[in-house]
Amino acid sequence: MNVDELYLDLHEHPELSFEETRTAAIAAAELRAAGFEVIEHIGRTGVVGVLRNGDGPTVLLRADMDALPVVEDTGLTYASSTPGVMHACGHDVHVACLIGAAHQLARTRAEWGGTVVALFQPAEEVGNGAQAMLDDGLYEKVPVPDVVLGQHVGPAPAGLLGAHAGPAYASADSLDITVHGRGGHGSRPETTIDPIVIAAAIVGRLQTIVAREVAPQEVSVVTVGRLNAGSKNNIIPESAELGLSVRAYSEEVRQRLLGSIERIARAEAAASDAQPPTIELAESFPVTVNDVAATERTMAAFRSAFGERAVVDPGQVSGSEDVGLLATAAKAPLVYWILGGAHPETYLAAASAGTLDRDIPSNHSSKFAPEIQPTLDRGVAALVTAAREWLRAAAPAATATPAPQLEQ
Secondary structure (H helix, E strand, O other), X not given: OOHHHHHXXXXXXXXXXXXXXXXXXXXXXXXXXXXXXXXXXXXXXXXXXXXXXXXXXXXXXXXXOOOEOOOOOOOOOOOOOOOOOEOOOOHHHHHHHHHHHHHHHHHOHHHEEEEEEEEEEOOOOOOOHHHHHHHOOHHHHOOOOOEEEEEEEEEEEOOOEEOOOEEEEOEEEEEEEEEEOEOEEOOOHHHOEOHHHHHHHHHHHHHHHHHHOOOOOOOEEEEEEEEEXXXXXXXXXXXXXXXXXXXXXXXXXXXXXXXXXXXXXXXXXHHOOOOOOEEEEEEEEOOEEEOHHHHHHHHHHHHHHHOHHHEEOOOOEOOOOOOHHHHHHHOOOEEEEEEEEEOHHHHHHHHHHOOHHHHOOOOOOOOOOOOOOOHHHHHHHHHHHHHHHHOEEOOOOOOOOOOOOOOO
């Protein structure tokens, strides 16, 4: 099994959330080849491999599998062959690295004891995959882990690793708000309740939540990413739709944001004598919290294996993840780290020029293309190093005692 070739194949054949049948089949086949017990179709397309190796802790290693509805614009020879679908977030890197780590851990069973659970999760991009596996009885089918470990490739120099202890990834809630008005002719606005005016007022007032209702030291985001209304210039429509993205690093702030959004939307509708708006939660990710002690222990293992300069604290990341659900359900600590994937020299040149945002494509960009090496080798080594840190080390082989020599 060649990890580089596997990665190229995965990148060329991306699959959307809950459609990862080809990727899941590859993962299952590779796990079986490595000697793992394999359970398929957990949470629809999820795959889990279990490698039992005597007494010791149970370590869960997680990789997500799904791609995004993005048209690839990398120019790579191995670019996506699926129209409108791309591994723009690097989950192909995650899958390839975990398969590589599974093979390496299987080959070195004489050096560790315990149980390795290799989990390939669907549908991270829509926030439903981890929960779908849990709802399907994940921990009734596989051993409950003592620690949950994982990594996410990002636009940091390839070979770099880092985790932030405590709240590390923001919660993310996607809200759809429908404003209900009363349509009519644009020349007679007095006979209507204009939902566009209400929606515009909501957008403006939402900007005050972070500025005036959240403490300055609490990082939070309220973004209106979508506003749809109307079909013709002289028609006032019946409704308007808003799409919001909301992020926070604590559950208290998250609930405050969601409550304020609902209050403002309802109040603006009432101010225009409109019906209450319809507010629906489309997607939801919890805050991802890295256990402090477990993170320090794992990062210390990385520093020992790869050197002090290869390990950093990236700070809080404004992106979101659902991997924490796997740890919470198991009542186990989580350690989730960043794996650098950008060309080191290109990254440093952009950093010196102050052009990182322009010259280094980020996750979800149509141009996102991690360097194959050393990214994959470091990703495999990081998973193996982290797992071995938590698994029981094998006792050293006994040294044979020389036989006594008889006097001649």
